Amino acid sequence: MNTVKKKTTSPLHPRMKRERKTIEKMIAIYCRDHHNTKSGPCGECRELLEYAHLRLAHCPLQENKTTCGNCPIHCYKPRMREKVREVMRYSGPRMIRHHPILAVGHIVDGFRKKPKGS
Ligand SMILES: [Zn+2]
Numbered sequence: 001m002n003t004v005k006k007k008t009t010s011p012l013h014p015r016m017k018r019e020r021k022t023i024e025k026m027i028a029i030y031c032r033d034h035h036n037t038k039s040g041p042c043g044e045c046r047e048l049l050e051y052a053h054l055r056l057a058h059c060p061l062q063e064n065k066t067t068c069g070n071c072p073i074h075c076y077k078p079r080m081r082e083k084v085r086e087v088m089r090y091s092g093p094r095m096i097r098h099h100p101i102l103a104v105g106h107i108v109d110g111f112r113k114k115p116k117g118s
Contacts, residue, residue: 015063015109016056022102023052023084026091029098033090048087051080067110 012020031037031045041049055075059065068076069088076084095103 013063018102018105019056019065019109020053022095022099022106023056024049025099025102026087026095027052029091029094030087048080048083051076052084064112065109066112067106070110070112 027041027045027049031041035042035045037045040046055068059073059075061071061073065071068084074081092103095106
């Protein structure tokens with residue numbers, strides 16, 4: 001067992017992996033219902049997903065973060081932020097039916113305290 005290092009290189013924290021998966025599922029649900037895609041998200045949604053993953057990778061809070069919706073940092077640029085909010089508004093409630101474990105995890109994460117000083 002090596003000691004837990006406080007550096008965010010190589011293997012992803014399980015929390016961050018789940019976060020990536022959650023946004024992936026949310027975008028898939030949204031795209032399927034809005035853009036009539038059957039196998040994987042369309043180009044536009046794929047772009048959004050890549051952007052979301054990129055933001056997660058650069059998130060300074062990493063596994064200590066709250067959910068992006070509660071985060072005080074707002075690292076998305078406005079156009080992407082609008083889109084991802086729409087996706088979450090639509091897919092959030094549907095996640096409970098389609099991916100209950102991910103959904104519950106996400107809700108629990110939302111109760112995490114925001115970093116002090118916000
Ligand atoms: Zn789409």
